[in-house]
Amino acid sequence: MQPARCFPILAALFPLLSTPLLSAGQAATRHHAHGAGGASRAQPVILAEHPGTELDARARELSADDLADAKAHHDMPTVLIASAPLSATRGDIALFVQLQSARLCGSAGCSTSVYLRHDTQWKTVLDSVSGRISILPTSHKGMRDLLISDNDKWIWNGSSYQDTMPAAPIGDLRQSIEAHQKRADANDRKPGRKPD
Template sequence: MTHAHRRPRTLFFSAALMALTIGTAGAASRHHHASQKAGTIPVELKSQPGTELDRQARSLNADLLEDAARHHEQPIILTGTAQLAPKQKDMILFVQLQSYRLCGSAGCTTSIYRKNGDKWDTLLDSVNGTIRIARQRHNGMADIVVDGNDRWVFDGQKYQDTLSSP
């Protein structure tokens, strides 16, 4: 397959993925079960090209973006911020990259970073599904609920999954 044939498919996929993301964001938030909404706040991710958040997301994911470029893809970068601690001073950044190669049958992955002085710490790397912030806290940080029932708790350094592995 030549590059000319790959690019339209990638652009079509990116456009379709963006339309799906934008078109279902409102519907998805309206159709959550009551148990998913109780005590949680959704993390809203959106494309913000040219902003400081977009610049930071690109820097933090430079390796993935370089790999995508080698495969003639231009991922859509979705970002969002949230407060995970009551008196939080550090910025919490949520980043999701969307492209044909970076998304699978479980959807696209999202990573969570915390600004720590001049560097960024990865708090949670590559989870799939909707992300909500719970009222419950561990080690000063709000729990994260992924896909309605997968609770992640902060251990003081990173988020850890509470679901047992088989």
């Protein structure tokens, strides 16, 4: 797609304006991410509405419980989807599904689930992650690695995607919570302080 001839200055100042928008399942080649190997070549997953398509129908079927719960609460989520080949197995396809509504999305944004079709069966391979998803050029055990929010790499362990970002040890977390609670209790016992 060529930049509009009447706006060459805007196209020069904002090169992304001249980049065509991508439909679901396609990947942009211009994506700058940091923090994980190969992230500069990551291909972003572009989620969009595709009502009436076979993949939209499949996404609604795979998300039936969440959609039924939303309907019971008088909520009508927007269903966004994208598809991409993640598997080295010919014919396998991944379906990225995000349900958007005020009730289903929180402070971290809306969560996305990833399903893999092998033959005629669909399997959840990544459930409810928040953040932008990109596909990395690297792979593990026959499946492409995923990048969530520019620095959180997920790899295939043979049955599902696993986060590679180290989590804080539970012992340290427990000590941190206990220390915070002791400080809060000490502040509550200070003379002149009224209990909440």
